[in-house]
Amino acid sequence: MASPSDWLAGARPRTLPAAVAPVLAGTGVASYVDEAVWWKAALALVVSLALQVGVNYANDYSDGIRGTDADRVGPMRLVGSGRATPGAVRLAAFVAFGVAAVAGLVLAATTVWWLVAVGVVCVLAAWFYTGGDRPYGYLGLGEVMVFVFFGLVAVIGTTYVQTLTWEWPALYAGIGIGALACAILVANNLRDIPTDRVAGKTTLAVRLGDERTRYLFAFLVLVAAAAVVAVAAATTWWALLGLVFLARAAAPTRAVLAGAAGPDLIPVLAATGIAEVVWAISVAVPLFAG
Template identity: 35%
Template sequence: MKTNSLSAWILAVRPYSLGNSVILVLVGSALAWSDGAFHLLPALLCLLFALLMQCTANLVNDLWDYLKGADQPDRLGPDRAFAKGYITLGAMKGGIAAFTLAACAAGCALLAWALRHDVLRYGGWELVAVGLLCVVFAYFYTAGPWPLAYHGLGDVAVILFFGLIPVGFTYYLQTGTWNWEVTLAALACGLVIDTMLMINNFRDRDEDARCRKRTVVVLLGAAFGRWGYLLLGVAAAALCLTLAFAGRYGAALLPLLYLTLHVATWRKMVRIDHGDALNVCLGETARNIMLFGALLTVGILIG
């Protein structure tokens, strides 16, 4: 692969993972639609911000996992562009800066729309604070003197920044409100997306232990990774069931179909147990996450 080529950058931003951002905005927007407050422009801007921030986080992870020794050219998972030498150090730093600035521009556009339409309760400062928090955590997930992913907090960060914040604020920006149904749907999304981190950490547990990357699987053992993966998906579906109390029967029941594929992937994960063969489970997990998001979105829309 040619150094700093378009193909190298596509590899670096990990397009297979970007569907996560899409489903989060879809779920938040579906909730807004069902409550009669959907707005296309802020929904699109939320999607743009989410995608750009995820690309930023992926590039930071690509660079710093290598610098910290967690990603080597012979890693078990999918190729990392910087570790393989496909992107130079200067170009990677420039790319991180460019994606960060683009995300901030999208955030400013969101703020301008929200202020013009008077949907924010606290004058826009809440949006500024959340936007800055997203930028900070995109960096400190793997970079900095105390990276979250290296101290067993990666899963907490995923549930917060790939669940509660994107779904909740996509809804809030369109409606000006937040309720318990939004919180439960957002938390369910975060738990499902965390299955991708769990399978990654389960696969990489030996490498992570060697480089002192203390993920929850390293700290609590492989058995925790096996059962944790299963329980994350089951807990997400169970949370969706509670939406029936709000009369959202479609949103409560349709996500149960996700469990069939989730359990099948878990059984395969347990059978394979270690090695790069677990990348099959990673691909299936990405598929399952998209299915969950689609089922929950449709379920919300049909009531």
């Protein structure tokens, strides 16, 4: 029977910065163009965190029943390790999605009801990443999902529920956050290329191969840097302070380009997640001040 620490590990807390960063960035944009509505920002954070935990448990369940995690290099998986039954992990995913749905419904009720449709699409995307008969994560489309939902949708949505307006800086911030969220997944899939090939999981990393996947990681970091400049051009040049994230992204980028593999890529995931949070904070703070 899985212990509480096992369930916490199964939730993959190192991935949670990818859920916090877009809400920080989106709220920063809302504060600059109008004003931050903190209770809505808090609800958006609940939605984002719950979706992230939900997709982590859903991936654990779906990969586990397919046998993808039978010979795993990365952190422990509940189903693959046998510490929890598939049914229990599936239930945990549904509970997390339920929490996200409740918080999302409150946001929709206080803004516009079509946000319910956006929430439904988010949950379906989270489940079918590795779930269903033809999971798109096995077709090399995982990075697209992460960029769209944990980048564009999360940042623009956070801004919209607070301002009820379209804002170009939110789009630019969404690109920056999405690029770094993708970089986390790219590093994860780079680590898993050997085992994913054996399991028939054709991720983008498997399609590109080892060398080009490493260049993709570096390219995504550069995209995030360019997005800082775009946000600054559309708001205040003080937002260029966001480029300090490069100091935190430098080490994982060097490790990836130097050929880090297997367990050596696990710290890259955590460092890239921290770089994403630094991006969000250092961009958002000048926007709050402005």
